[in-house]
Amino acid sequence: MSKLQAPERTRIALDAMGGDYSPEEIVKGGVAAAQDDGMEIVLVGPEDIVRAELGKYGSTNSRISIVHASEVVAMHERPVVAVKEKRDSSIVVGIELLKNAEVGAFVSAGNTGAVMTAACLALGRKKGIGRPALGAVFPFPAGPLLCLDLGANSDCKATSLVQFAHMGSIYMEKVFGLENPRIGLLSSGEEDTKGSQMVQKAHKMLRKAKVNFIGNVEGRDIARGIADVIVTDGFTGNVLLKLGEGIGEMLLDSLRAAVAENPALKEASDLLEPTFQSVIRTLDYREYGGALLFGVNDNVIVAHGRSDADAIKNAIMAAKLAAEQGVAGAMEG
């Protein structure tokens, strides 16, 4: 008889140098995630810098390791150039770990375009997918909603939106167990004559596609549970995503101002705090962990560029789930 095996752990590679608050907040988030017994974190970045950050947290957790990468891709760099020239960057090295099956997922809050480019080059795209998309599931009270693209492609063709619809449909079916997921096309009106030329074309194509297309949905429908997947171009998706963030902050600011003006409201505000926080969490994808890169052959999670340690921890948890569920594999159609 063999000895009892250590419980199987999910290894996640984390880009220690990506995002506005790297490496401090990234490493802090990685350390927090490694508190989970079932998790192993591989920090990717310049060893001296990462080690110095890790040093802040005392004795090294055996579930955290470092893989050295000497270069860093900055947020403003042109993705294709950066990925080709910086072969020893934390993004390229992290994606290589994934390619070599040394980890089950890769998480980065760095240059989104560079992550996408590196993933396409090293991991390859799914069959039939021209452009990958960033997607996230929003836990609205009316039901979970997958939105994509949230920013991988600022300019989209109608054919890409149809591909996003197919990927979204498979994802919600396989990961959330929904039968025949309802696909909506984000537009400026219900009628098929509404929207940009591209959106009108996508509408026509989706009518013929093998997905359960329910037609156009408007901004006001997003939180209503009328669709399971909403497809849009990456520009609109990204602007919407960040508006949600801003509105959450405005809501909190308004409450604080009301309490400051009338301290008698403090108790009421405290009582309702959990409700506000749940609304804000729903609007803010930093809260529940990054967006999944749909359309590449492995699990890549893009966290918000402004991620703090909590956001990174949440993104790692989402990556763990993706790795354990074999999300990228499930997307084979």
Place this chain on the structure above:
Amino acid sequence: MSKLQAPERTRIALDAMGGDYSPEEIVKGGVAAAQDDGMEIVLVGPEDIVRAELGKYGSTNSRISIVHASEVVAMHERPVVAVKEKRDSSIVVGIELLKNAEVGAFVSAGNTGAVMTAACLALGRKKGIGRPALGAVFPFPAGPLLCLDLGANSDCKATSLVQFAHMGSIYMEKVFGLENPRIGLLSSGEEDTKGSQMVQKAHKMLRKAKVNFIGNVEGRDIARGIADVIVTDGFTGNVLLKLGEGIGEMLLDSLRAAVAENPALKEASDLLEPTFQSVIRTLDYREYGGALLFGVNDNVIVAHGRSDADAIKNAIMAAKLAAEQGVAGAMEG
């Protein structure tokens, strides 16, 4: 000595047949607005239908009159065709009243494209303006923010965004008294390499334009008071606008659900009600009255297609303000 003159009134033409809840809610909103002594409402639509609606409100107010228009432009009709073929529609007749200076502003919750087309044809565009835009001022706690385009043009060229910036700058200077209004370009990142090809081109052009261009702003910045004017294409603007509506409703639903689950929260929720309502009002432009059509030679207000009587009343009040301030005239540059 002459007799005492009646107080001067502002006459507003109201499209009785426009919007999803016409004619009932439109006429009801018009009747409510006419309670204001300084206001005169001209209802435009089929006389029998409008008179029957007015009949619901008892004795006729002398400040309400009807101008007959036998046709109606439906929401789904192609604007240019509808305006050319339906010369006796409430939209075309209402715009003609404005052109002939019989009213100080025209309000419609009808087919936006048709209102814009009729306005361009009958009133003409401002010098140097290729495409008019819909703009509304959001009363954020951090300061008023003019957003345009909110849906007049689903496809925009970079040159149009520059024109929107010029119009927005003049408006905020002349109507809100701001010196050198700060103009932001809505994009998916701060860097000038972010955004669609069109947005990147607009960024370059705005750098050279004679406006106080502060660069790209993201969705999260909208409520923050970092800009006085935000320009975007009509597709993105419209989606954003309607998302605000949806989020307001989600917030209220979440509060109701929390109170239903725990009745002890009822009192707290009631106490904070004014705060929630003010946040929701800020997000929902129906609350403060329609969008102004920027770039045409008179005051045209486009109300939300789903306007109820309150929204119509608010839109009329906004129209009154525009007429009294001579907003369209002030925009001469």
